[in-house]
Amino acid sequence: MIALARPDITELEIELVNRVLRSDSLSMGQMTRDFEAALASYVGAPHAVAVSSGTAGLHCLVRALGIGAGDEVITASFSFVASSNVILYEGACPVFVDVEPRYLCLDPDLVEAAVTPRTRAILAVDAFGHPCRLDRLGEIAARRGLHLIDDACEALGAALGDLRLGNPRLATGAVFAFYPNKQITTGEGGMIVTGDDDLARLCRSLRNQGRGEGEAWLCHERLGYNYRLDELSAAVGLGQLRRIEELLAKRDRVASLYHARLAAVRGVTPPPVAPGVRMSWFVYVVRLDPAVDRDAVMARLAERGIPSRPYFQPIHLQPFYRERFGFRGGELPVTEAAGRSGLALPFHGRMTAGDVDLVVSALEEELGRC
Ligand SMILES: Cc1ncc(COP(=O)(O)O)c(C=O)c1O
Incomplete structure (x- = not known):
């Protein structure tokens, strides 16, 4: 029987999960920190924030960038619905532009033409694991004063020239997803990466019920979410990343x-x-x-x-x-x-x-x- 998709799990991931099960730490522990550090290093980003899904990661980024009601975000309709839904979660408006016909990624010329005074960001989608023209989109974003969010949920390991997606030279922030059909899986899970210290700090807070630095348990500095990745999932992710x-x-x-x-x-x-x-x-x-x-x-x-x-x-x-x-x-x-x-x-x-x-x-x- 041929499957449409299948995860690839070995004794390494099983052993790491067992290690978590034998510990007392099932959430926000060393495994999550190790997974974050390994992924940050793999893509060349100073910060990685583990979250419970790719959708959660994209939502955190949109919110942390202060995108909200009255704002427009230029994005692709040729994508999974989550990449646009996260814009709606914050009351902003997705402005869909067409993709270029060969590689099915946002057409930079159409993006440029769609910029209005209300545009706050470009949200690019690396469809099927093929990188967008982030070089050209980044140039447009810089010139027009916009953020560039890279939905790399389908593209861990892809690179543009020498730069792996997630490298801060390519976008303000990027998100990867780890559903079981992805290049690496954690079951459910995702990761935000960025080179921006403040953005990373805010995303860490948003994923953890708005807790502040030090994550004092009953001090909530802002409206946040439970978008945490648990230690068991992080263990699977760490094992998978070692095998990337x-x-x-x-x-x-x-x-x-x-x-x-x-x-x-x-x-x-x-x-x-x-x-x-x-x-x-x-x-x-x-x-x-x-x-x-x-x-x-x-x-x-x-x-x-x-x-x-x-x-x-x-x-x-x-x-x-x-x-x-x-x-x-x-x-x-x-x-x-x-x-x-x-x-x-x-x-x-x-x-x-x-x-x-x-x-x-x-x-x-x-x-x-x-
Ligand atoms: C392009 C794209 N964006 C966002 C997501 C959302 O990721 P998740 O299912 O982990 O929430 C996916 C998931 O497949 C995706 O393909």
Whole structure:
């Protein structure tokens, strides 16, 4: 049975979790501090703040940056709904701009054109593990006096030139997520990274019920949240992070197998990678020719025991966003076309060449029948 996604857990993670279970410290302890320090060092950021999910991390950053009612944040609709919801949590307005057609990341020219006097930030999304043009977005942000938030929830390990995402030279702050289908997992979890001391301090406070420095237990300096990561999850994360190069290499290998096997298949475009970037493969999303009935292909693959799914469905076309903002479709043509044609194939680091061959052979046959 081929899985759409699978975590990769070894005795190392189990041993670290056991160590936590044998200790008296199950929350906000040494494991969390070690995980934060290891991740900060991995991405080259002075600060890392562990949180209970990627969504929680993005919410903390938006709030800590003081973004609120009346503010606009330019962002991508080609994303998971959380990246835009966090803007709404604070009463600010997401302004969606289209992505560029090849790599499906925010189009910097469209971002620049969308800046208004109310714009406070750009929230970029490194879709599927492919870094955005953070260099160009950073230049726009600096020139227009905006914050740049990098939603790198899908992209731990990706790099732009020599800089890993999360490096403070690339954004005001970045967030990674560790759901079980991600490059590394903690079950549920996330991490904020930043080079800004005050921002880091504020995020630490927000994730811990608004407690101040020293985290005196019954002193709440501001409205905060329980967005803490527990020690068991941090232990899994620390073990996974120690194995990150192995985990990324395994995913690279599977992506290469797909690329090679798909090269001669008609009707499918494998995901391209821009020159000068290091892709960190989160999912493997091919694009089907527009004439192909994607739902029919998915249904036939499912009958053969091969799971697949559309990826992403544009945020602005979600029922809640249509209702609230009046989107009807046609506003973001590139995003919408990518949403219609994308198909995520089974993808995880433990897939064999035989698994990849089985998936692609089935896809090839089903496309031939369409
Ligand atoms: C682009 C993006 N942003 C935010 C999130 C939210 O992360 P979490 O599910 O950990 O809250 C995800 C999760 O998959 C994501 O893919």
